Amino acid sequence: MDYFLQQLINGVTLGAIYGLVAIGYTMVYGIIGMINFAHGEIYMIGAFIAVISFLVLGLIGITWVPLAVVIVLILTMLFTAVYGWAVERLAYRPLRGSFRLAPLISAIGMSIFLQNYVQLVQGARVKPLPPVMSDVIVLMDRAGGFRVSVSDLQLLILALTVTLMIGFTQVIARTSLGRAQRACEQDMKMASLLGIDVDRTISLTFVMGAALAGVAGVMVTMYYGVIDFYIGFLAGIKAFTAAVLGGIGSLPGAMLGGLLIGLIEAFWSAYFSVEYKDVATFVILVLVLIFRPTGLLGRPDLEKV
Amino acid sequence: MNRNPDDGEPLLAVDHLSMRFGGLVAVNDVSFAARDRQITAIIGPNGAGKTTVFNCLTGFYAPSVGRLTVSHSGQRWWLERMEAHRIAGAARVARTFQNVRLFGGMSVLENLIVAQHIKLMRASGFTLAGLLGLPVYRRAERAAVELARYWLDRVGLVDVADWQAGNLPYGAQRRLEIARAMCSEPRLLCLDEPAAGLNPRESADLSQLLTFIRDHHRIGVLLIEHDMSVVMAISDHLVVLDYGRKISEGPPAVVRHDPAVIRAYLGEDEDESESEDRADG
């Protein structure tokens, strides 16, 4: 029971990170119907920018943790947003209306490019970052039982994710940008006829998705303390699985999917085998796509004839 | 109501077909029949559910309720239970699409050869005999080319047979799509707005082509069309849909005077007859 509880806490934390990345996949898929393969790399870049920002802040003497974390979050979101914007502008926008596989291949190319770009400039070695927050709250510590604890960091991750989710849902539901986005999702041609700037809407979708992936990157950096240029690949697939599981195109779905994938991964590692935890994700991806392609919260999607 | 009550079982019988998408009822309890060697036209205003009927018939949608029976060659098929490719391959129902769907990167001739896939696949011994270059397959391919040539001739595309299909002008693409459907040697041909985007001369040619197909090939034609000049000139039987329901059925001469139809649409150029009918009614 204690052990289970601890895994639950770990799984939910992991799930929050996946969920934030998954939102980027789901929004982009919803609006232009493509898998943004490079999204995992944006997350990886976010993690690198977080490491760099923490180091720079340390050098210039800003060591008060809350301030440092806020600054790092803002910087990372800013820079990953630029990356998201640039990727869309360079690799996807010119391909709208091109042949079927073109955007997908372009996205894979972009993903390979970004990964190797980071490897070249920052080196292939693992980047360790000394823990920024290390306080732990012990929830349960019975004699002979398993110690259940939740760290400040886990609480921060959860609080931040919930805040971002609420804010984000409000943006989509209330603002004109959100309306434009939903309109483009329904019918891009019609939206542009009605005076919506489709290009700008799509750009902003990428920017928002990238900023959220950046936040996830900061979180993972603080949570695990080590990153390398390759982390975007697996995290990308897992987050995509989360988006599919939740129902691609659905924001709450992405969050729910992220949570489920995080939990499954935590429990699988805890009770079955660490080695095969990634296989578990892939198997879920395949099973969902085959048996319930609309996911848990998605809308049915008929083949257009 | 049937013009040929002695004809026995119809080629296609649609019974109580309904199609729901979530809360929307696109087709609501529609029944009609299409007969061999006749052109049956489904007409109705936009959004009346015509293309949905087609998509149910050709297996792209699974109907919510209803029975779709095709009978010919002493056999019967229930389309609502069949996969789309079996409907085309076994029940021999061919279709064209509202927004032309050609194999744009392939040549005109290749489009027509692909249409004879099932036949050729068998002749190539499911590829093995073909890989070995056995004469069985070469004979079959030559026959397939001849059938293609026949239909290219019919639709006036022999000269451009080796062009990329995607490079053809729009009207030619429409004709090619019909030729491609005919090359699959169907018993029921479903045409989804074949005259859309054609100029008056091309429309007239189309009418001629369709009557030729009806008169010289053992086939039934089911047609969705907005162009009333085409519909009225060539149809033997009309089915009128509005908001997913069938509101009228019968020969063109009868349907065009049906007050329900006039109310629903048959608009502009029928204004006079409409007012007459109103006066009569």
Added chain:
Amino acid sequence: MNPTTAVTATSRVQTLDWSAALKDAGLAGLVALLLTLPLVGLRTIEVQSRLTVEPHLAEVALTALLVFLGRLGLTLAAAGLARPVLAAATLALAAGWVLPFPTEALRVLMVIGALVVALRALWALHRRHDRLSQQERDRRMDHLGARFQDATRLIGPAAVMLAVALPFLPFADRATLDLGILLLTYIMLGWGLNIVVGLAGLLDLGYVAFYAVGAYSYALLAQTFGFSFWLCLPLAGLLASFAGVMLGFPVLRLRGDYFAIVTLGFGEIVRIILLNWANFTGGPNGIAGIPRPSFFGIADFTAAPEPGRLAFHQLFGLQYTPLHRIIFLYYLILALALLVNLFTLRIRRLPLGRAWEALREDDIACTALGINRTTIKLAAFAIAAMFGGIAGSFFATRQGFISPESFSFIESAIILAIVVLGGMGSQIGVVIATLLVIGLPEVFRDLAQYRMLTFGAGMVLIMLWRPRGLLAHREPTLLLHPRQSAFRRQAEAGGRP
């Protein structure tokens, strides 16, 4: 923008809008600055096992400046200032060679950028009207492709002859032959994947899984049961093909992009299983001591054969040299690759191959013609997997050692890059792309670290510029009027009213 500049801008009639051009270039420069500032400008390095940052701000500033100038140059060249831009770009090109740069990458950026701007300016001078429509550009490139394809009728056989003669050419040493074997392996894989991606239009991101299945099948069959290579080769092909069917069956109904990511997942699953099922696959240590092939079971390639066995050099009365086995392996992979090529050329003219291409063009229309999408796709998947498996068992026997490391996603990405860069569906394109993608980095070892970076960028650029491949041009597989030449058809197709 103040009124005066606005007036001058309009009075000079759309020739040049300086303020817009500067703003545009400034934006590009700013984006470049923001993109490079954290990652290029602040390098994380470890000093005494503590991570710290090392500033490289000059590189950032220089990159931003170069992007600004390049963008400005492109705009100006298009807006009628081609001559001065050409002069400036040529100057920059020369300067790029001699000036000192903080890193070589920046020098490359400058040289390539200047080259692109110069070419753009030349193009603008050459063509009076400044911009070709996409359609016109496609038509020209297709024309070029057609001409190139005509030429391959000669190049193809010549290349095969050269490949056959290679081991006997004076410069053919061990290294050359090893490179040849490597290239041919990738050519075979490229041709195999081309069936799925190029013909059937299915983006398979896990092709390396079948390569792995083939390699491990051979290694395990040979080591556990002592099967000979010649028995294992077809068996490995069959097993890989079986794996293709097993994996493909559930996922082939999926839409294109879902399909891509699921195949990627399968590729990873296979790798993870190979890595972790240690007592079967040897885990991360892999399998060593994989038997080498014999000369068709007749003779072995050894200096001193085991009793009762014949050695290759004895069989032909030659002096023993270890090169014999290399040459034999070279011919083996050449034959296997050509077999795949022959198969593809043939199948394109058969109903199955035509159905694949039709599927790539429009899968819904295929269904409406009675083609069973699932079986057709499955056939493509299984056949490509079989070739992948055969290539895999060749790889195993050549290396004598395999481990999961050789079968990572990067390998799939490289094979896909070969197919995409060469032009999907183009057989000769695969050969050329392999020479570029595998050959160049092997020859210029210094560039090897930039290899994947260039692939990625190359894939994006090709998609932007000409998604079907640089020299892609498709000849019909069947003609109604065979006497008309390809060019005539082309001219007609392009010059339609």
